[in-house]
Amino acid sequence: MSAPSSTPADPWPAPRASGPVTATVTLPGSKSLTNRALVLAAIADGPSVVRRALRSRDTTLMAAALTSLGASVDTSGEDWTVTPGELTGDAQVDCGLAGTVMRFVPPVAGLARGAVAFDGDPHMRQRPVGQVLGALRALGIDVEGDALPFTVRGTGSVRGGTVVVDASASSQFVSALLLAGARYTEGVDVRHEGEPVPSLPHIDMTVAMLREHGVAVDDAGADRWTVAPGPVRAVDRTIEPDLSNAAPFLALAAVSGGTVTVRDWPRATTQAGDALRGILEAMGCTVRFTDDGLAVTGPGELRGVDVDLHDVGELTPAVAALCALAGTPSHLRGIAHIRGHETDRLAALATELGRLGADVTEHPDGLELRPSPLRGGVFRTYADHRMAHAGVIVGAAVDGVLVEDVATTGKTFPDFAGFWAGLL
Template sequence: MTAPLPWLAPHRDTPFSGEVLVPGSKSLTNRVLILAALGDGPSVVTRPLGSRDTNLMAAALTTLGTTIERDGMTWTVTPPSSTSDAPATVDCGLAGTVMRFVPLLAALGHAPVTFDGDEHARVRPMATTIATLRSLGVEVDDGGRGSLPFTVHGTGHVAGGTVEIDASSSSQFVSALLLVGARFGQGLDLRHTGTTLPSMPHIEMTVAELRRRGVRIDTDEPDRWVVHPGTIDALDVEIEPDLSNAGVFIAGALVTGGDVRIRNWPADTDQAGDAWRDIVPAFGGTVRQDGDDLLFAAGPELTGVDLDLHDVGELTPVIAAMAALATTPSRLTGVAHLRGHETDRLAALVTEINRLGGDAEELEDGLLVRPRPLHADTFRTYDDHRMAHAGVVIALKVPDLYVENVVTTIKTYPNFAAVWERLMTR
């Protein structure tokens, strides 16, 4: 397939001021779909995100026998009434939640299920998933690669019990087990053995969604989760707006000296993107509640930051873009695990910022960004939606900047480029 031409991203000489209602959360949508597929009856999901990642999840669950009926912004999810023993194939695309969550579901079935994805997906860390399945007694054929493609040979039953994993490279390894633990014969006693555990808000989101569906889960000890065996209740839910995707619009307001209203910001949420409440003041901006909305506004200048982003690593590309446009240096730490995301995000950010004349360098666990005058070029995205977001933020202050393959944003935000262009050029 021919790659799309680089996109001339909007540039602004005036402050951006507007309001945005972002689509539903990808992280929440895909967790809800998994739990609905494991539930004890049909569940209705309202305002789910309809993006590449969620469509891949829906297709994967359908492959495993789940029925998903779509009626506009309402999806009705009905768990399988029986399992097939016919071989099947799941396309993971570049979706970490699909490649790490769905193999555990496949282990509960009777069919051999092969998982594969995009070219970049074949270099994402999967050895922990494969080793975990084998420790649970599930046969996995990966040709010794420790990555996609691999085939899970389900037996229809997983005993469960005590499982030890090192999830230092991704919290998704923990969430994957928690989501299905109640369906294991003995439940799950999960223990993280690594020295660090990134993206805790995503694990807290998983735990909260399990408890909403009647699953007993003990979290009294650090790095240990005990999931009691039992049913997972069907539950009708409405999906929150994706606060991580809100970040690119917040950044657009701050780098141009403007303001933005993000509509329907949830008052209580486990989303990593809720950290924008604290990140914006760190850059010298302000945050104000107005009814159900949050108003973000730029301060007198965009100052550099010193932030530990360990729990909210997915926000790093947009924050790094802001740092490249700030008035003083920034240090972003706690995100060594980003080297194993859709691309090596630390290396990619350093390469692209420096290509434009910037001064960024990798740290052992993050980035150091020293502001420099930037010039036009093509900002490469490496098929990573968060890199595309970083590129369009920089383009607001750098004329004639092209962003390569901005279409990759369909991973979590359908029609992003059109929405961004409409808002930023009016």
């Protein structure tokens, strides 16, 4: 079954689980790992192969952006080959709704010769990027503009050095500067000043990948990351499954009382989605590793949780949907920064879950949810793939949920709706 197109006038009927669901799923690769791998491969000292790369809108936009700058990214097969080339300007980069493209590519564009113009979808113009652009200016790069659309005018080299940023809105501000920093003449010394950086596992992921490419990174001090100048070694790598994309599938086990196994779940990983194991256990699920991967079995009734999701904010929509179905109250905290994601996720979740009958209170940095009977209705997604995940989770437990624009899930999971319907 293919996913039908979905518009506000033609929302997608989310399938209801008629009983406990038993399934084993193989997920596409991690978007976060794929896009970091592509950036590092494009500035490496030789060709690389990115195996099991995620093929989605965000990753094909990244491949196109790096190709426009002079790298060769062959996406024709399951394994993508990246061949670095002379970085050139006079290019246009479409960021779509991909924060990684908007933030990770400008530091690379500074190494090119000529102007590189960036723009994206209308909503993307509201997402924060000014801290990255200000940091690039401080490192010696000519940047015109402080938000999309903006232009980077490269000269073929970047001085680099020490820079101070406020990364309290997104950990990507730090990762963006670290990824290209080894190619700067003086390397880069990034210092954060402001409220705590959210989603720190994503910075840990960046640091780990840089080290795998032979780059020297010092992250021993709090709120400071130093990348030494030097070559970026070419590395062939295999991309792990996207563990954040596992959230709706494991949630399906949780709400149906069934068992869902996600194949090839790594025993050790820097992915934020690994936190699902502890969250689901706290909600009453049985979580265990098997020979196939990670298996989750749902309880008779879900328990609510009081949890700080500051480091794993991308999991909030799925966790909030589960909390709306739980038998005891929940409090999700530490996630003010997700107001700057694809949409204001806190406001969107409070509005859409409330529309379906949830007893939910929106706070500046989180949500409180109390048990309340849910009903069917239209669940709007705001062009946000994680909101669509929340909608289908509720729909698996409640009759008559209609998910608007379910195709937005193509950002990280092509034909998600068809795959989901096939499980039910």
